[in-house]
Amino acid sequence: MFSQTVEYALRAAVALASDPTAAQRVVDLAPATQVPPDYLAKVMNQLVRTQLVRAQRGRNGGYTLTRPPENISLLEVVNAVHPLRRITHCPLNLRAHAGRLCGLHRKLDKALQHMEEALAGSTLAEMAAGVDGVKPLCDHTRQTELIHVA
Amino acid sequence: MFSQTVEYALRAAVALASDPTAAQRVVDLAPATQVPPDYLAKVMNQLVRTQLVRAQRGRNGGYTLTRPPENISLLEVVNAVHPLRRITHCPLNLRAHAGRLCGLHRKLDKALQHMEEALAGSTLAEMAAGVDGVKPLCDHTRQTELIHVA
Numbered sequence: 001m002f003s004q005t006v007e008y009a010l011r012a013a014v015a016l017a018s019d020p021t022a023a024q025r026v027v028d029l030a031p032a033t034q035v036p037p038d039y040l041a042k043v044m045n046q047l048v049r050t051q052l053v054r055a056q057r058g059r060n061g062g063y064t065l066t067r068p069p070e071n072i073s074l075l076e077v078v079n080a081v082h083p084l085r086r087i088t089h090c091p092l093n094l095r096a097h098a099g100r101l102c103g104l105h106r107k108l109d110k111a112l113q114h115m116e117e118a119l120a121g122s123t124l125a126e127m128a129a130g131v132d133g134v135k136p137l138c139d140h141t142r143q144t145e146l147i148h149v150a
Numbered sequence: 151m152f153s154q155t156v157e158y159a160l161r162a163a164v165a166l167a168s169d170p171t172a173a174q175r176v177v178d179l180a181p182a183t184q185v186p187p188d189y190l191a192k193v194m195n196q197l198v199r200t201q202l203v204r205a206q207r208g209r210n211g212g213y214t215l216t217r218p219p220e221n222i223s224l225l226e227v228v229n230a231v232h233p234l235r236r237i238t239h240c241p242l243n244l245r246a247h248a249g250r251l252c253g254l255h256r257k258l259d260k261a262l263q264h265m266e267e268a269l270a271g272s273t274l275a276e277m278a279a280g281v282d283g284v285k286p287l288c289d290h291t292r293q294t295e296l297i298h299v300a
Contacts, residue, residue: 001234001262014254034242084151092184103281104164111268112151118261131253
């Protein structure tokens with residue numbers, strides 16, 4: 001249901017939120033987020049285009065969030081890469097359903113609304129802070145952190 | 151968030167639920183669901199493979215639901231074509247997150263759980279019956295039903 005790009009964008013955004021004043025490059029973010037660098041570069045471009053992230057060139061450059069992570073919701077990150085589209089009109093363009101969806105599309109839209117509310121209600125700062133002592137993402141200085149997958 | 155295939159599968163399943171004893175062919179279902187016939191044939195194959203739908207060959211053949219539409223949830227149709235995968239383990243395979251997800255993945259899974267519950271709580275029969283006098287899908291005998299889209 002969440003695309004790979006959404007998952008990767010959220011990881012990158014949380015990594016930036018973990019140290020919001022530090023400019024982080026793809027080479028810094030890739031090990032922490034476990035995202036392939038080429039893919040990550042494309043995701044970062046999308047986040048820059050939608051103005052959630054700023055890219056600073058040069059020797060001390062890198063990516064930073066454009067706003068405090070307390071003010072950026074998960075929904076904004078999702079919408080930056082794969083917008084969550086609510087069902088606002090009949091997908092079959094039926095005249096009889098203009099202005100009032102049928103039960104099926106009403107139900108699907110309600111499910112999307114719940115999803116939207118869940119994502120809008122959480123900020124990058126909350127995610128970066130961790131829950132019950134569980135911090136997100138990798139501390140990539142530790143070699144033993146990844147579970148060995150055969 | 152819902153793929154085109156999910157949308158089409160739900161329309162086809164609701165069309166079958168609207169007349170559960172009648173075998174309907176792709177040529178019958180395509181106008182009612184407004185799904186391109188080739189795409190619809192592939193979707194029907196997926197519904198047959200996952201045993202939600204039975205295909206009967208021959209002159210009076212066609213597709214029927216394998217169970218009463220009162221007993222088939224929207225979630226089952228979604229899962230037949232694009233399974234809604236909950237997040238049951240850390241997508242980064244982090245040892246520290248085995249058994250307890252970080253806040254980000256806990257939040258995403260919670261959003262998926264809400265979506266799952268919304269879809270599991272509605273049946274094809276309810277969708278086919280319509281809500282507030284609004285019936286789903288096209289009555290394709292009426293030429294004027296579609297809104298003209300320029």
